[in-house]
Amino acid sequence: MVQNIAIVDGYIIDQNPATGEIIEKVRVSSVEEVKEKVVKAKKAQPKWAGLPLNERVSLLKKAIKIGFGQSKDGSTKNAERVKELASLMNKEMGKLENEATEEVEGAVDKDTFLDLIEEANKPVDLETALIIREPHGLVGVSAPWNFPMDEILLLALPSLAAGNVVICKPSEVAPLCGAEVINSLKSYLPEGVLDLVQGDGAVGSLLFDLADMNALTGSAATGKKVMAACANTLKPLVCELGGKDPCLILEDADIEKAAKDALDFSVFNAGQVCCGIERVYIPSSKQKEFEAAILKHAENYEEIAPLVTLTQQAIVSNHVESALSAGARLLKGGPPQAEILKSTKPQGSSFYPLTILSDVPQSAKITREETFGPVVALTPYDPKDEEALVQLANDSEYGLTACVYGEKSHAATIAAKIQAGQVGVNCWPLAAAPPQCPFVGHKSSGFGYHSGFDGWRQFSKPKSIVYSQD
Numbered sequence: 001m002v003q004n005i006a007i008v009d010g011y012i013i014d015q016n017p018a019t020g021e022i023i024e025k026v027r028v029s030s031v032e033e034v035k036e037k038v039v040k041a042k043k044a045q046p047k048w049a050g051l052p053l054n055e056r057v058s059l060l061k062k063a064i065k066i067g068f069g070q071s072k073d074g075s076t077k078n079a080e081r082v083k084e085l086a087s088l089m090n091k092e093m094g095k096l097e098n099e100a101t102e103e104v105e106g107a108v109d110k111d112t113f114l115d116l117i118e119e120a121n122k123p124v125d126l127e128t129a130l131i132i133r134e135p136h137g138l139v140g141v142s143a144p145w146n147f148p149m150d151e152i153l154l155l156a157l158p159s160l161a162a163g164n165v166v167i168c169k170p171s172e173v174a175p176l177c178g179a180e181v182i183n184s185l186k187s188y189l190p191e192g193v194l195d196l197v198q199g200d201g202a203v204g205s206l207l208f209d210l211a212d213m214n215a216l217t218g219s220a221a222t223g224k225k226v227m228a229a230c231a232n233t234l235k236p237l238v239c240e241l242g243g244k245d246p247c248l249i250l251e252d253a254d255i256e257k258a259a260k261d262a263l264d265f266s267v268f269n270a271g272q273v274c275c276g277i278e279r280v281y282i283p284s285s286k287q288k289e290f291e292a293a294i295l296k297h298a299e300n301y302e303e304i305a306p307l308v309t310l311t312q313q314a315i316v317s318n319h320v321e322s323a324l325s326a327g328a329r330l331l332k333g334g335p336p337q338a339e340i341l342k343s344t345k346p347q348g349s350s351f352y353p354l355t356i357l358s359d360v361p362q363s364a365k366i367t368r369e370e371t372f373g374p375v376v377a378l379t380p381y382d383p384k385d386e387e388a389l390v391q392l393a394n395d396s397e398y399g400l401t402a403c404v405y406g407e408k409s410h411a412a413t414i415a416a417k418i419q420a421g422q423v424g425v426n427c428w429p430l431a432a433a434p435p436q437c438p439f440v441g442h443k444s445s446g447f448g449y450h451s452g453f454d455g456w457r458q459f460s461k462p463k464s465i466v467y468s469q470d
Contacts, residue, residue, distance in 0.1 A: 003145070003309040005172045007200060012172050017094040017306040020348020026175040029197040031206060034167075037195045038210045041138050041165040044192025049135050049163030057118045057161050059189060061111055064153070067184030068108045082108075085149065085180060093145050093174045094306040094350075099269060107149050107181075110157065116435055117161045120456040128467055133460040135163035136236055140211030142204045142226075144218055145173035145308055146272045152181045154450055155215040155238070160194065162460040167195045167211070169204045173308055205229065213237070213459070217274070219370075220398070220444040227447060238448035238458050241441055242370045243400030246279040246393040248414060250406030251383040255286060257426070258405035259293035263301075265403075265428040267354055267374040270305040272312070274445075275401040275422075275430055278371055279360075281392055283383035291331060291358055294376065298332055298354060304374045306351045313350040316373030319366040323357055323377065326364045331356040333374075362392060370398070386414065394419045399442030401429050419443065 006013040011025040029037075048056070069082040086100035095103070124131040139159040143152045148170065156166045170178020175198050182196040197203055201222070208214045208226060213236040216226055223239040230237045247265075249258045266277045282290045307313045320334055333355030341351045358378040360367060366377050381389045393402060394417075403424035404411040415423040421440030422429040438452030449455045 003173050004311045012175055016091050017308055017350045019346045026198055028199040029203055034197050034206050037167055040192045041167055045137055045165040048193045053121055057114050061114055063185045063188035064110050089177055092176050093308050096305045103150050117158050117456045120453045121162055130465040132463050134463055135460055137212030139164045139166050140207040140214045141166055141168040142216045143170050145171035148174035148177035149181050151217050158456040158459045165193050169197050169207055172200050238450055239446050241446045243274050243445050244278050244370055244396045244398040245275055245401045247277045248393055248404045249282045251283045252407045253405035255289050255293050259290055260297045263294050263297050266376045270307055271374040272372050280378045281381050282378055284380040285383050287380050301354055304354050306349055310350045313352050316352050319371045320355055323360050323364045323366040326361050328357045328360045331358055390417045397444040400445035403428055
């Protein structure tokens with residue numbers, strides 16, 4: 001989502017969303033600098049690809065551990081480094097300290113992830129033929145701001161393991177976090193294998209024009225522009241884009257668990273998660289029970305992080321107010337609490353309260369467009385018509401993830417009908433999915449996919465060596 005970050009005299013004005021204060025002015029990479037880094041990377045690529053697969057993976061494991069919080073021999077955890085990175089994330093994009101720490105610690109623990117990537121890239125011997133994999137060359141990576149460290153790794157690591165070199169442009173919303181990731185890793189990798197450029201969409205567009213493959217996590221609008229540009233040369237592309245993910249509560253669901261999960265995964269990271277829950281469909285027969293349960297769980301939330309920018313705050317506020325005008329009922333938060341926050345938080349900060357709405361119409365803007373905020377939007381449905389429920393869930397241009405709560409076999413039957421790349425049964429899929437599962441966006445939620453064997457193999461090309469049978 002475009003966040004209207006100011007760039008003044010060639011510098012990104014990087015601000016703290018909790019205070020509005022300027023953290024730092026980050027220099028935008030010039031056209032000449034981007035081109036020089038591309039030349040350097042492409043020169044380094046053949047030698048990097050020439051290393052055995054297991055050596056590349058071993059180097060990446062070491063770089064991650066040392067760069068993100070372990071001692072050089074990997075034996076002890078560097079708590080100060082973890083705290084330093086988490087504090088930067090908290091300051092730059094507002095993520096709560098505990099959530100930021102969790103992201104950093106998850107970034108360190110990539111051994112299993114890299115072992116599986118290695119497995120995905122191994123040759124396949126068919127006796128009469130050998131299938132090998134070859135790198136694309138230079139992969140341009142454009143990373144998002146909402147998970148400013150881990151999302152870079154999800155795209156850069158499979159690229160590098162496959163023998164590609166990588167140049168990454170972090171989001172201009174979180175340039176310092178991105179720089180920390182890239183600079184920490186590149187210190188322990190051969191020169192030119194991994195590099196960094198900074199700037200807005202113009203810098204990203206130039207990088208993508210010069211790269212041999214592109215990988216993007218961002219908005220659907222940006223993804224479509226990138227696809228159009230890649231079409232000229234049929235350049236390989238992986239896009240993980242936006243979502244408007246539904247949560248379906250069936251009549252036989254465990255209401256307490258469903259209400260807790262619907263709340264937690266609507267407001268995690270202040271709701272700024274592309275695969276977060278943004279629509280909750282509840283049976284009209286259980287509406288009062290569900291509303292009471294979710295309000296009870298909401299009492300446990302003492303703090304919601306600020307939204308990443310004032311632009312994002314305005315989007316969320318507009319969605320909530322539009323829903324109320326369309327007939328939704330306010331159960332918690334919303335405009336009254338937003339006014340209180342505005343008067344008590346620092347000027348220029350971008351907080352928005354945890355908000356719960358019910359009776360949200362299917363036609364409301366908050367049901368149609370990506371909100372990306374700490375809002376739970378409840379829409380009742382007739383439990384006697386589950387086909388209509390499926391139609392409501394699929395009535396979206398997006399199809400990233402979904403979840404269905406109910407008796408297991410019943411919920412699984414409904415889950416199979418949902419148009420989404422990952423569907424959780426009595427769970428939020430991202431919290432429970434094994435790493436072998438690809439992360440796939442259906443409809444406007446993506447093109448190509450990453451993660452899982454299918455996803456990791458997109459960062460290389462298969463080649464069949466076929467032997468004569470004479």
